[in-house]
Amino acid sequence: MNQMAEPVVRTTLHDELVTRLRDMIFAGELKGGDRVPEQRLCDMLGVSRTPLREALKVLGNEGLLDLLPNRGARVAVLSVDDIDEIFPVMGALEALSGELACARLTDAEFAEIRALHYQMALHHMRRELQPYFALNQQIHETILRAAANPTLEAQYRSLAGRIRLARYRANMSEARWDKAMR
Template sequence: MQNSDIEAGLTPPPLMPKVERQRLHDTVVEHIRRFIVEGVLEPGKKLNERELCETLGISRTPLREALKVLAAEGLIDIEPNRGASVSKMSEAEMRETFELMSGLEAFSGELAAERMTAAELTEIKALHYAMLACRTQNDLAGYYSRNQAIHDKINEAARNSALRQTYIAVNRRLQALRFRSNFQVPKWDSAIHDHDEMLKALEARDGKRLSTILRQHLLDKRDAVLQIQSREDAAAAKLKA
């Protein structure tokens, strides 16, 4: 812009905000995180940077930046000279992390029942019915996204920032396993029953009841995941024999 324009009182154009790069970064992180959650990228799988770049339509720089974020979240392992691979939790890690999450979810429910607003409850109801619709269509991905949104809304409604930060960090490590826990139809339907009971407890503002339901809900998921893992390990061992 010329000095004469400024002197004439014209407003100089704003500097271009550095939004696009951050948006790309967040989008890449979210896409890869979803690939991991939905099992497109399985635990232990070595990541092929070239293939990921082609799939996402990006260069290696934003991909590597995204992998660093996911490594910090515990979803990716990066080893010098060996590249990146999807993290694989041991049986003990699965058991202990689900136990921790069961406590976090229970505490969230106890506080949320007391502190949740009417608007938040209405939003959770809408998510609940959308989740049920996905179940009738056998849309596991759609079901899971709404399911997790419900749990997240309950945690947010607890209005406890320390709990919130811990919940987010722990839940990121469990999302892929929580998704897998619904692979068996009886387990999926059992989880829906739990959500029906959660909604009733929320409507009644019964924090103790909601806390109990959420704790057992997560422990049931733990047991379902460990059962699946046990079968897969047995099948792998049989193939090697």
């Protein structure tokens, strides 16, 4: 027994459904404000209502769905106020993330991030929104991983997910990543 056995990935239906539904929301298959028709989803996914509803409760708790008693779930819609509320919190978490990461990063990794950052600044200068956001996210992911704090990661991802509900995520602006980077 000198080889580590494959960890058995035994999963439950509702867990699967949580991630599945999350993805559907992010992919826009379930759009903001839409009702979430339980029965239809059950048919689509080939499961019964019980696990699906368990998943809905979890997503409701995460803020991705609004759960109205007796009136079903709706995909959350973010008002401008909501966004203004979430951004500072994400900012604080990013700042901490950067702080923790700095203490652990090797020079090589740090250099890589600097390179990504430089490239991102370039895209920004050229107003190339799409690549800019892609790099931006990649940098955050890298820093977050380097911070090596699963709690932080979970909290951040949760908020990032909510923000993704907002169609326009313009001005995830410079001031913030400067701060996040140090």
